[in-house]
Amino acid sequence: MNSPREKLALHGGPKTIRTPFKRYNPLGAEEVAAAKAVVESGVLSQFLGRWGEDFYGGPKVREFEQACARYFGVKRAITVNSWTSGLIAAVGALGIEPGDEIIVSPWTMCASATAILHWNAIPVFADIEPETFCLDPRSVEACITPHTKAIMAVDICGHSADLDALRAIADRHGLKIISDTAQAPGALYKGRYAGTLADIGGYSLNYHKHIHTGEGGILVTNDEELAERLCLIRNHAEAVVADKGVTDLTNMIGHNFRLGEIECAIGIEQLKKLKPLVATRQHAAARLTAGLATLPGLRLPVTKPDCTHVYYMYQMILDIARLGVPKAQIFAALKAEGVEGLGITFANIHLLPVFQKKQAYGRHGFPWSSDICKREVSYQKGICPVAEGLQDETYLGFQTCLHTMHDDEVDLMIAAFHKVWGQLDTLRA
Numbered sequence: 001m002n003s004p005r006e007k008l009a010l011h012g013g014p015k016t017i018r019t020p021f022k023r024y025n026p027l028g029a030e031e032v033a034a035a036k037a038v039v040e041s042g043v044l045s046q047f048l049g050r051w052g053e054d055f056y057g058g059p060k061v062r063e064f065e066q067a068c069a070r071y072f073g074v075k076r077a078i079t080v081n082s083w084t085s086g087l088i089a090a091v092g093a094l095g096i097e098p099g100d101e102i103i104v105s106p107w108t109m110c111a112s113a114t115a116i117l118h119w120n121a122i123p124v125f126a127d128i129e130p131e132t133f134c135l136d137p138r139s140v141e142a143c144i145t146p147h148t149k150a151i152m153a154v155d156i157c158g159h160s161a162d163l164d165a166l167r168a169i170a171d172r173h174g175l176k177i178i179s180d181t182a183q184a185p186g187a188l189y190k191g192r193y194a195g196t197l198a199d200i201g202g203y204s205l206n207y208h209k210h211i212h213t214g215e216g217g218i219l220v221t222n223d224e225e226l227a228e229r230l231c232l233i234r235n236h237a238e239a240v241v242a243d244k245g246v247t248d249l250t251n252m253i254g255h256n257f258r259l260g261e262i263e264c265a266i267g268i269e270q271l272k273k274l275k276p277l278v279a280t281r282q283h284a285a286a287r288l289t290a291g292l293a294t295l296p297g298l299r300l301p302v303t304k305p306d307c308t309h310v311y312y313m314y315q316m317i318l319d320i321a322r323l324g325v326p327k328a329q330i331f332a333a334l335k336a337e338g339v340e341g342l343g344i345t346f347a348n349i350h351l352l353p354v355f356q357k358k359q360a361y362g363r364h365g366f367p368w369s370s371d372i373c374k375r376e377v378s379y380q381k382g383i384c385p386v387a388e389g390l391q392d393e394t395y396l397g398f399q400t401c402l403h404t405m406h407d408d409e410v411d412l413m414i415a416a417f418h419k420v421w422g423q424l425d426t427l428r429a
């Protein structure tokens with residue numbers, strides 16, 4: 001460890017962390033063997049875009065889906081080629097109409113909101129809870145209008161949104177719930193897996209998530225009818241509806257959101273490792289928490305009672321008033337010490353150009369400029385003070401799924417924080 005008296009790296013002193021952290025890699029010999037077997041079988045996909053048995057894909061697709069349904073304790077699991085595709089399919093399957101409003105968190109990855117726009121529905125941003133950064137149920141309720149049809153809950157950073165509170169609101173107002181659980185596979189909410197308490201939920205299998213297949217996603221639902229609609233949207237609905245005997249054509253626009261056999265074979269092996277992989281993130285987070293707990297003006301991640309946190313992000317809050325240093329300075333100092341995977345910005349999706357300029361489809365402001373949009377929806381700065389405050393002043397996040405986070409690396413990170421905190425006065429100048 002560096003002695004606290006050593007000059008900060010930002011000011012020309014020695015770096016605390018001199019070798020780059022090792023990259024997180026959840027793949028092993030099992031995935032190699034599984035992928036090889038699929039290649040040797042010659043069947044990389046077995047989907048057919050017409051009605052028949054192969055409408056649901058080949059053997060690995062179905063095996064992976066059954067394994068996911070068993071694992072997460074849901075009736076149906078449906079694979080898709082990305083979780084972005086999964087979110088689009090979910091909004092479509094719920095029968096959302098152009099101009100319908102869906103309430104969504106601003107503190108997320110853009111796909112949570114753009115999946116809504118995809119169907120010409122209108123995202124309405126509610127604010128987040130300061131503890132978990134997930135949708136604040138009180139703010140959600142305040143955003144409801146006669147046009148609201150659904151809530152897009154996001155289990156951000158690895159912690160579930162307050163699904164019981166959101167469900168109570170949804171029931172009072174006749175709304176559906178979608179759960180974007182991309183960052184929280186395996187997290188528990190009152191004994192059940194995050195993602196499974198919504199009407200439709202699911203997980204990303206992109207390469208920077210806890211488990212992955214390169215690209216991919218899994219939808220989960222306990223509603224057989226919704227599951228069939230998801231399967232239709234996934235696989236060229238319009239080409240098969242006649243033979244399948246589908247009578248409700250709402251949002252039955254054909255897409256190709258199908259995931260391949262190799263990815264599903266890898267996914268089967270990854271799913272078996274989800275628990276131990278999540279445990280490695282939780283172990284690293286617990287070590288960080290023990291090491292950073294004494295630092296003043298730094299709030300560490302919060303886990304609510306009856307929940308578990310799977311730490312896709314280790315999210316910290318800076319008490320800037322107490323520290324007397326702008327977060328950009330603290331960030332620069334930590335980065336100079338060699339701390340990787342650290343971020344000061346996440347997102348306030350409503351502040352992205354697509355919402356600020358209200359221009360999605362074409363040049364003329366569609367869908368907001370059209371009469372399908374029934375009222376003026378505001379995306380002005382100020383509508384989500386908690387989320388905006390995080391970005392502007394207080395948020396400091398560490399992405400735990402980027403690096404192996406072995407104990408020695410975690411200890412170096414802790415040392416870097418202590419070194420910077422020991423010399424905050426030099427950053428105040």
Ligand SMILES: *Cc1c(COP(=O)(O)O)cnc(C)c1O
Pocket residue numbers: 082083084085108109111112154156180182183204205206215216217
């Ligand atoms: C990663 C992520 C997505 C998108 O998942 P992809 O599989 O990359 O399309 C959506 N929402 C959240 C919160 C995410 O973290």
